[in-house]
Structures are given as C-alpha cells and as structure tokens.
Amino acid sequence: MKHVQAVLFDLDGTLIDSEHFYYSNWKPILQQNFDLEIDFEDWLTFFAGHTLVRNVHFLKEQWGIETTDEFMWQETRAAYARADMRTIALMPYAKEILEDLQQSGKRIALVTSSYQTTVDTVLGHHGLLGFFEFFITRERVEHPKPNPEPYTLAIESMKLPANEIVAIEDTSTGLKAAHGAGLSCIAVSRQEVERARLSAAEFMLDDLAAVREILL
The missing domain is CATH 3.40.50.1000 (HAD superfamily/HAD-like)
Known part of the structure; x- marks a missing residue:
C-alpha cells in the first residue's frame, strides 16, 4: 500500500x-441507576465503537432498560469530567x-x-x-x-x-x-x-x- x-x-x-476509560465511567452509572453489571469484555462486545444514542437504544433492546439520550449524556459527561479525559x-x-x-x-x-x-x-x-x-x-x-x-x-x-x-x-x-x-x-x-x-x-x-x- x-x-x-x-x-x-x-x-x-x-x-x-x-475504551477502559469509557467502561470505568459507564459501569457505575449502569449499576447505580439500572442495576446492570457489565465487565470489560461486555463493554468491548456490546458498546465499544458505538455512539451514545446507539448504546441507549441497545440498553433497551438487550435488557429492557428505559432511559433517555439526554440522561445518559448528562451522566456520562459529568463522569468524564470528574475522571479527567486528559488521563x-x-x-x-x-x-x-x-x-x-x-x-x-x-x-x-x-x-x-x-x-x-x-x-x-x-x-x-x-x-x-x-x-x-x-x-x-x-x-x-x-x-x-x-x-x-x-x-x-x-x-x-x-x-x-x-x-x-x-x-x-x-x-x-x-x-x-x-x-x-x-x-x-x-x-x-x-x-x-x-x-x-x-x-x-x-x-x-x-x-x-x-x-x-x-x-x-
């Protein structure tokens, strides 16, 4: 080439x-708000490489979790800010x-x-x-x-x-x-x-x- x-x-x-940064921030949000436990392999298998909108849709499709793009956007952005993406x-x-x-x-x-x-x-x-x-x-x-x-x-x-x-x-x-x-x-x-x-x-x-x- x-x-x-x-x-x-x-x-x-x-x-x-x-990917581990995103996983470590999504994991507590999913556990605390929806009682859903995922491990890193789950993240790679089901979530990595996809947009937030698609992942919200997948949560409902796969586990029946009712949430909104707006809620997950606010929760994840706040988590990312606390964790500091510069790390x-x-x-x-x-x-x-x-x-x-x-x-x-x-x-x-x-x-x-x-x-x-x-x-x-x-x-x-x-x-x-x-x-x-x-x-x-x-x-x-x-x-x-x-x-x-x-x-x-x-x-x-x-x-x-x-x-x-x-x-x-x-x-x-x-x-x-x-x-x-x-x-x-x-x-x-x-x-x-x-x-x-x-x-x-x-x-x-x-x-x-x-x-x-x-x-x-």
Whole structure:
C-alpha cells in the first residue's frame, strides 16, 4: 500500500487507549441507576465503537432498560469530567506513526464518532492536534459510523480517489463505515473480541508499529 497518499485515523481504541476509560465511567452509572453489571469484555462486545444514542437504544433492546439520550449524556459527561479525559493514554506507537507518516509526506486526518471537545482535550493534551489536516467528528455528520457518511465526507475533503486513501480502525463499526465509503481498511487491535469481527479488513495488525511496514 505504498501508493497510499492519505491516512484516515479513528480515535478511540486506535490512537488513544480510551475504551477502559469509557467502561470505568459507564459501569457505575449502569449499576447505580439500572442495576446492570457489565465487565470489560461486555463493554468491548456490546458498546465499544458505538455512539451514545446507539448504546441507549441497545440498553433497551438487550435488557429492557428505559432511559433517555439526554440522561445518559448528562451522566456520562459529568463522569468524564470528574475522571479527567486528559488521563487517557495514547495507544503504543501512536505518536511515532504520526511522525513517520508526516515525514513521509502522507496526508493525515481523523474520522471519529467522538465530539470535537474530546479530540481537543485528549489529543491536545498529548500535543498531537497539529498532525491532522482536518477532523471529522460526531457533530459534523448526521449519520455516524457504521454509516459511511463520516468517511465519505473525509474523502470529499481530501479531494483524492478512494484508492489513494486508507482508514485505520479498531472496531467492526469503523471497518463497516470505511468499506461502505469504498476505502481499504487496516485493522489494529489486540482485543480478541474485536479481532474476530475484523476479518474483512485488508490487514489485521497487533499494533500501530506494524502500520509502518505496510504504508512506508
């Protein structure tokens, strides 16, 4: 894939190690308000990679839990603020792969279902915002991943053919969105739950260090 001119990164679980942060904040909310106990594997299996709206719908569908988007938004945002999103670490080799891609002249952008405030807080804390040409965040699209709209918008913004752009994702939600937009996708995950659902990716890698061998 040396011909690739641009790389579109997912954020959560791909560049930042945020899934346990989200899990640790959702877990007490679900337990205290709805008497629902989940473990980290449950989080990865049922919630990771999805929007809050979808997860609220899933709670009702799977467990009959009646709540609202507004309630869960308020509860989770308050929990995130108390926990401080700046404590979220980068995934291994995240900064290094961004530096290598930038030095090689490849264009870089971010396509995420998180909001711009999350991007600014976490990537800003780690000093990585300057690597990205633009950010496609939740508020910029009507239909988030797994709908292809975020990636379609990114392709339009790049003004490049889809075959010269690659997406890097860690969940089947993101993979479906990338493929739906006509992009090849490099899947990066060590989570067995996710790896089992990422078999359609063009490459399945353990970490971001291995991305270098494919793109550079």
